Amino acid sequence: MKLLLVEDNIHLADDMHNFLVSDGFVVEHAATLHEGIKRINIYHYDIVIVDIGLPDGNGLDLIKKMKSNNIDAGILIVTAKNAIEDKVHGLDLGADDYITKPFHKSELNARIRSILRRKKFNSSNILTINEIKVDTLAAQVYVKDNPIMLTKKEYDLLLYFMYNHNKVLTKESIAEHLWGDHIDQADSFDFIYNHIKNLRKKIVNAGGKDYIKSMYGMGYKFCE
Amino acid sequence: MKKLRSIKLLSKTTLFYLVFTFLAFFLSAVYLTQEAEEFIHDELQHRFNYTEKKVMRQIRAGNYPEKLPSNVLLFQLEKKPDLTADPVYSDTLVYNSELEEMQLLRKKTIVFEEESKYYKLIIYKSLEDFYRLKNDIFGALIPAFFILAIAIVLFNSLLSGSLFKPFNKILSQMRTYKVGIGAGIKSVNTSTTEFRKMQQLYHEMVERIEHEYRNLKEYTENMAHEMQTPLTVIRNKTENLIADEDLMQKHSSTVKIIYDETNHLSKLGNTLNLITKIENQEFNNAVRIPTRAVIEKHLEAISEVAKLKSLEIKKELSQEHILFIDPFLLDIILKNVLRNAVRYGSEDGPIKIKTTADSLSVSNFGPPLDVSSERLFERFYRKNGTRASQGLGLSLVKKICELNNLKISYEYGNNQHIFTIISNVE
Numbered sequence: 001m002k003l004l005l006v007e008d009n010i011h012l013a014d015d016m017h018n019f020l021v022s023d024g025f026v027v028e029h030a031a032t033l034h035e036g037i038k039r040i041n042i043y044h045y046d047i048v049i050v051d052i053g054l055p056d057g058n059g060l061d062l063i064k065k066m067k068s069n070n071i072d073a074g075i076l077i078v079t080a081k082n083a084i085e086d087k088v089h090g091l092d093l094g095a096d097d098y099i100t101k102p103f104h105k106s107e108l109n110a111r112i113r114s115i116l117r118r119k120k121f122n123s124s125n126i127l128t129i130n131e132i133k134v135d136t137l138a139a140q141v142y143v144k145d146n147p148i149m150l151t152k153k154e155y156d157l158l159l160y161f162m163y164n165h166n167k168v169l170t171k172e173s174i175a176e177h178l179w180g181d182h183i184d185q186a187d188s189f190d191f192i193y194n195h196i197k198n199l200r201k202k203i204v205n206a207g208g209k210d211y212i213k214s215m216y217g218m219g220y221k222f223c224e
Numbered sequence: 225m226k227k228l229r230s231i232k233l234l235s236k237t238t239l240f241y242l243v244f245t246f247l248a249f250f251l252s253a254v255y256l257t258q259e260a261e262e263f264i265h266d267e268l269q270h271r272f273n274y275t276e277k278k279v280m281r282q283i284r285a286g287n288y289p290e291k292l293p294s295n296v297l298l299f300q301l302e303k304k305p306d307l308t309a310d311p312v313y314s315d316t317l318v319y320n321s322e323l324e325e326m327q328l329l330r331k332k333t334i335v336f337e338e339e340s341k342y343y344k345l346i347i348y349k350s351l352e353d354f355y356r357l358k359n360d361i362f363g364a365l366i367p368a369f370f371i372l373a374i375a376i377v378l379f380n381s382l383l384s385g386s387l388f389k390p391f392n393k394i395l396s397q398m399r400t401y402k403v404g405i406g407a408g409i410k411s412v413n414t415s416t417t418e419f420r421k422m423q424q425l426y427h428e429m430v431e432r433i434e435h436e437y438r439n440l441k442e443y444t445e446n447m448a449h450e451m452q453t454p455l456t457v458i459r460n461k462t463e464n465l466i467a468d469e470d471l472m473q474k475h476s477s478t479v480k481i482i483y484d485e486t487n488h489l490s491k492l493g494n495t496l497n498l499i500t501k502i503e504n505q506e507f508n509n510a511v512r513i514p515t516r517a518v519i520e521k522h523l524e525a526i527s528e529v530a531k532l533k534s535l536e537i538k539k540e541l542s543q544e545h546i547l548f549i550d551p552f553l554l555d556i557i558l559k560n561v562l563r564n565a566v567r568y569g570s571e572d573g574p575i576k577i578k579t580t581a582d583s584l585s586v587s588n589f590g591p592p593l594d595v596s597s598e599r600l601f602e603r604f605y606r607k608n609g610t611r612a613s614q615g616l617g618l619s620l621v622k623k624i625c626e627l628n629n630l631k632i633s634y635e636y637g638n639n640q641h642i643f644t645i646i647s648n649v650e
Contacts, residue, residue, distance in 0.1 A: 011457040102456035168467045216476040
C-alpha cells in the first residue's frame, strides 16, 4: 500500500510517517500543495492524506486536481476542528473521509483502513488475527470459525483494536472513536472498561485468547 | 453630567425659531410704533403750520375774527408777550358732542405779532386717527405672529417626514449593523450636507471596525489553528511514550499528566474557537427543523451511557416543536444539554425530555446547586473546580440561544434540575 502524506508541519508529518511505516505502508511525504500536486501527477498512490491548511494553498485544490485528472486514490482530508465548511466542501469534491485535528494516530489508522476496505483495494473483506476473524461486509465476528454475537459498540471496539493491533490505544482515543463528543470523556472511561470486559468475556467464552491488555491505566493494547 | 430631557431636533429648532420670531416681531413693533410717533408728529407739525399760515392770511386780509377755521381759537392780546418763547404743545381730551365720545386732541399754543397787534393762537388737531393707526400696528403684528407660528409648526411637522427620511434610514442601518457584515451597507441618497457628513463618517467608522474585527478574527482563528498542530505533535509524541513499556513502568504518572493536560488544552482551544465562530454568526444556515427526529437521534447516542449509569430517560416529544436554526447549532445545544443531564443525573428518578409547540425542557434529578443559578451559564464555571468537564457547555448553549431568538432558563424544584428553552421569544 502506497500512501502520500501532504502535511506542512514537519513534526506531525514525521510522526505520522513513522507510525504508518510501522504499520506496513509505503509513505511519501509532501510539505506543500505544489509538491503534492507534482507527486500525484507522477506517481500512483492508494491513499492520499491531505491537510486543508497548507502554506501555499488550500488542500482542497489537490482534490480538485486529482478528480480532474481521474486519479483514483482514496482521499482522507485533515481539517481543523469546527471547520465544517471545509469538511462538507471536501466530501462534496470527492474526498472519502475526513479527520479533525488533533487526531489520535490509531484513529487515523482506522480511517485509512476503512477507506481501503470500502475502495476494495484489499480485495478481501476478511480481517484475521489468529483465531479471530472479522467479516467486515457482514459485520460478523468469528472465533475459531464459530460466529459470536457482539453489540454494535463491541464490534466497533474490536475492529478498532484489530486495525491497531500491538499498539496502545488510549482511553481518550477509544472514547472518541466510539462516541465522538456525545459524552464527557471522564464518564466514558467507565463505559470503555465495561465494553472491554464484555468483549473479552465473549471472545474467551468462545474459546479465544484474551488479547486485550490494560496499559498503566492509560489505555489498552491488543497483543497478538 | 446632568441628564437632559430628550427633545426632537425639529421641535427644538421650532421652539427656538418661535422665540426668536417673537422677539423680532416685538422689536419691529416697537420700532414701527416709534416711527409712527415721529410720523404723527411731523404730520401734525405740517398741519399746524398750514393752519397757522391760513390764520395769518385771514388776519392780513382783515377777515378777523369772522372767517376762522373751526379748530382755532384766536385772542388779541393787550400787552406785548414774550415773542421769543417756543410754541407750547399739549394733548388734551375733549368731549365731542357730535360723536358722543371723548376725543384726544393736540393743542398748539403760539403768540405772534401781526400788523403791530399781538395775538395768541390755539390750534386743535385730532389725534384719534393717528393713534388708531399706531395701535393698529400692534394689533396687526400679534395675529401675524400667531399665523406665522402656526404655519411654522405645521410646516415642520409635515416636513420632518421627508426631510428626516435619509437620517432615519441611516439610523436604521446603524441599528441593524452587525460586526462582520459591514460590506453590505448601502449608501443612502441625500442632498443634506449634515446627513452626508454623518453617513460618510459612519461608513468610515464601519470600515475601521471591520478592519479591526478582521484582524482580530484572523488572529483568533490562526491562534486556534496554529495551536492545534503543536498540540497534535505533543499528543502523538506522548502516545509514542505510552507505547514504550520500559519507560511507562517508571514514568506512567508523569506521562499520563502530560497526556491529559494536552488533551484538555486541545479541547479548550476547539471549544473557544467554536464559541468565537458562533458569536461571529458563522453558522447561519438556519432552516426549519422539526426537532423530534433530531432529538431521538441524540437520545439514541446517549442512551447507552444513561443505561450504564442506570438512568432512565423519559421522552415526551411533540411533532409541533419546530426550531428555525442552523442544524449544527441545534446539535450543539442538544449534545450539551443532554450530556449535562446524564453527567449530573442521579438515580433518584428519570431524565425527562419534553417538547411542546414552543418549548423544550430537559430535567434530571440531583441535589441542589451549591452556588447561585446565574453563574451556571458563565464560562469556566465548574462544580468545585473539577476538570472533568470544560465548564463551557452551558455558556455555549446560552450563546447559541441568544443569537437564535431562544430563551434558556434554569430552575430547581422537586429535587430536579430543569433547563427550559423557549422559542418564539419576542
